[in-house]
Amino acid sequence: MRVAFLGLGRMGSAMARRLVADFDLTVFNRDWAKAAPFSTLGARVGGSVREAVAGAELVVTMLADDAAEEALAFGPGGLLASLAPGAIHVAMSTLGVATSDRLAAAHAEAGQGYVAAPVFGRPPAAEAGQLWILAAGPGSQVARCQPVFSKLGQGVFPLGEKAATAHALKLAGNTLLVTVLEALSEAFAFGEKAGIAPETTLKVLNTALLKSPLAEAYGGAVVRGAFEPAGFALRLGLKDVTLALQAAGALQAPLPLAGILRDRLQEATAKGYGDQDLAALSRISREAAGLT
């Protein structure tokens, strides 16, 4: 199967490397330097979106945000203009619901397919083909993506015919992640002022109560003060919580915890921590408690 993979950041690169051996793969990245190494791995490197997707049956996108996805899809020489009739755009980026809806409508009108397939998992899980994939879109189109999904993930959650549903659930998940991190951060500052070291608070709460590897990973990063380099940049967390709130507004389903998260993330960004790891959100709880 001919597959094009667009967007070679840390996640995208890890995913594309999984696909080289099993598929007839063309890659593309706006910054060509990240694409070049793939030629030695056996993939073709497209010089443009149009060139990359020519002849592809599936085109996977894995981009940083809605603006990048929209530019690549709707811009001149973009996906809408270049994709062959019947070919499928598989949007694995974390996108806003409105953007995902807009892509679905545009591709349908152009006689092209569109499947939303955002993922949970960090780059190492991507390297190992251990992602979890949330897939939504027309059933026959999702089925055609299955070989790619099988190579990338340890499981696929089918979420129905409406593509944007998968992006909605992905945003809910990222909001849950930030909630857990904020909750731990507040507990650490509270505990510290009560005389308990953050590592103790983490150990007790996650051993005796939560038992979540996610809490271990993010809580551990907070305890170690491991904020750089960013695995998942704080500003991307803010982006996702903001997108969740936008979707919640459209759905009329209030998310009061997310409102708090957005305020804290905005404060962190205003203070210059936006490019640090999401774990740096914990700095705000410390500062609000007068800890330095």
Add this chain to the structure above:
Amino acid sequence: MRVAFLGLGRMGSAMARRLVADFDLTVFNRDWAKAAPFSTLGARVGGSVREAVAGAELVVTMLADDAAEEALAFGPGGLLASLAPGAIHVAMSTLGVATSDRLAAAHAEAGQGYVAAPVFGRPPAAEAGQLWILAAGPGSQVARCQPVFSKLGQGVFPLGEKAATAHALKLAGNTLLVTVLEALSEAFAFGEKAGIAPETTLKVLNTALLKSPLAEAYGGAVVRGAFEPAGFALRLGLKDVTLALQAAGALQAPLPLAGILRDRLQEATAKGYGDQDLAALSRISREAAGLT
């Protein structure tokens, strides 16, 4: 070792049953009917606090709230008046930090010991001796509690010389638990309005992201609408979040997420859900989203 166990609600009864075989045990409960069965198990049943603690080296309390603990400790014929010099009050109830501090000071002045030892775990874990115990107080006193702790729990977290520290961390833990429940409840309502069944939202988020048995247990109860009988009553969750906020006020460590939780729990109580299980908190997110 002579041990007295005061407070035989669901948790207290399960814990006291663990202790019958290994210790010279006297039990007491304000409502005598809950104590009576222990006589057939080989324990003595005290007719009063004074009678129950006479000769006891350790006196464990496991009561519903601060008011009950204070009445039992400071009331006429209570623990302060009855405990032998050198005997230790082991407060395993979930108490406020100020109450725990007050108990520590009063017992010290009376020449009695005081160890704070709240637990994580539900009645079945108590039955099985699988609780997690947070222990704080003077080192030598905590050491003397070890035989009892070993029988009740799968592990003890020592938290230093200041007893109330253990209660502070227990409150932080219960706040974290309610946070996770509220976060899931918001995600369920959000998801439902996006067309995703709550059981799917739970399955995806807990399989792919959080991987927490706690989320599974509480989220599962929400999905099934299993609100009665209450395992952990909603009004007790409100009590604990309120105590956490009080402690946070005294420590000057803001807990913004807990502020939201308190509002939601208060709304649930005002609407008459206080005696249902904590999982009934999810009703508020549904109602706020216009779901019925």
Add this chain to the structure above:
Amino acid sequence: MRVAFLGLGRMGSAMARRLVADFDLTVFNRDWAKAAPFSTLGARVGGSVREAVAGAELVVTMLADDAAEEALAFGPGGLLASLAPGAIHVAMSTLGVATSDRLAAAHAEAGQGYVAAPVFGRPPAAEAGQLWILAAGPGSQVARCQPVFSKLGQGVFPLGEKAATAHALKLAGNTLLVTVLEALSEAFAFGEKAGIAPETTLKVLNTALLKSPLAEAYGGAVVRGAFEPAGFALRLGLKDVTLALQAAGALQAPLPLAGILRDRLQEATAKGYGDQDLAALSRISREAAGLT
């Protein structure tokens, strides 16, 4: 001076009627029925945007939301395409900052002027020429609007060269208004449960403390349960708080109170109160307190 006035809702109609006598006025409304009566008042009625703005030196817009403003400005036959070089678009609608910025850039590129001039005041104040006008944009362009402003308002606040600044401040004002309403609503429910009638709470707090006619107006509507017809529809309040939060996100200036307001307004909308007056927001505080 030739003036075109686009958008004849309750506010727009009241404003346009003020201008008929003093200016050479053409009006336009998408729904022609609202425009027709102006022909008997001495104004011309345009059949299209293009026709309405032909020859106009100033074109005032007073529309319900960003979508209407964008359609009218950027749509086919819209303002950008129709306005004469040097003519000025005076946006008196309450708009988002990003939309206002986009309009400013587009008009500048087209060689047209753009002044942001949102107002405070309700229809009766507009009838009486007693609005307050927040004006921003290039100084010479703002100066050319002065005759129109003088007819419509009791005062103009000049806010500098950057047009969107005026819209930002208007959004901050509407957020403040909703904050006062929410604060009163919470006080009413709190007071009611303490045995104090809402009218007493309002009388005491506004006589002895706040002394604000705004509080009197909105608090009075709450006390009387006067939710229909809507003077200022609740869904428009939600729109404006949402726009304020979007602007705050772009500016990196958290608005935690506004986060609460948005949740409450969303709940009100989800429950079907969106077309009632903003004062219906008070229903949420009552319901959360278990009052019926």
Add this chain to the structure above:
Amino acid sequence: MRVAFLGLGRMGSAMARRLVADFDLTVFNRDWAKAAPFSTLGARVGGSVREAVAGAELVVTMLADDAAEEALAFGPGGLLASLAPGAIHVAMSTLGVATSDRLAAAHAEAGQGYVAAPVFGRPPAAEAGQLWILAAGPGSQVARCQPVFSKLGQGVFPLGEKAATAHALKLAGNTLLVTVLEALSEAFAFGEKAGIAPETTLKVLNTALLKSPLAEAYGGAVVRGAFEPAGFALRLGLKDVTLALQAAGALQAPLPLAGILRDRLQEATAKGYGDQDLAALSRISREAAGLT
């Protein structure tokens, strides 16, 4: 009429000075230095609570917080022990609802009267007899306080037979005040990042919208950075919001805005601003927006 006045802080002193000429007055203050000057004004200075209230028909208290009021009322040689049967304790301090209830019950049991009569107004209003008085308690007792109220205030709001009701409404009022201050502070930081000076934001919003002298006073203090000396100390604002939240918890009437206020005030206290004027709350919004 013989009147005793206990508590001679800034407010208490100003109020007591109003009473010297018209009543047979004895004053008392824990720190004697503040009481001494009253002997030259024609009042007696009591050496103890017991001495001060001997023979008094009305005993007014104006103390800083619940702890001071409770110590003075319930402590050895305190009001409960010293007040003559039939004499009335007029609690003009800002007290928690639970404390006020406890005082009402204790005085009734002791055959003494108790009227709750907290006030709105700052020291200059007290000097001028221009306070607003919220009065609640048994009707005949409130009636007997009227001569004192007439001298101190420009108006009395009768709030029924249940004394604590007056304190509940006073707490609601102080919460409203802090809400307005926080709302302005957020608007100032938002405006500043949009290029609008805080004094402009204040002028526009209070001229065109809110028109509140309270907003003018507190907003003006923020704009001028006039945080010291404290007219109304920030930590007292935190105390009152905390008391309002406690009362709300007992009444089951959520106050979500107050939850935000408490977090911000706690942060301000943790950062060392507690002894500054309440207007210093604005520093938190600035810091959260990255302004310095």
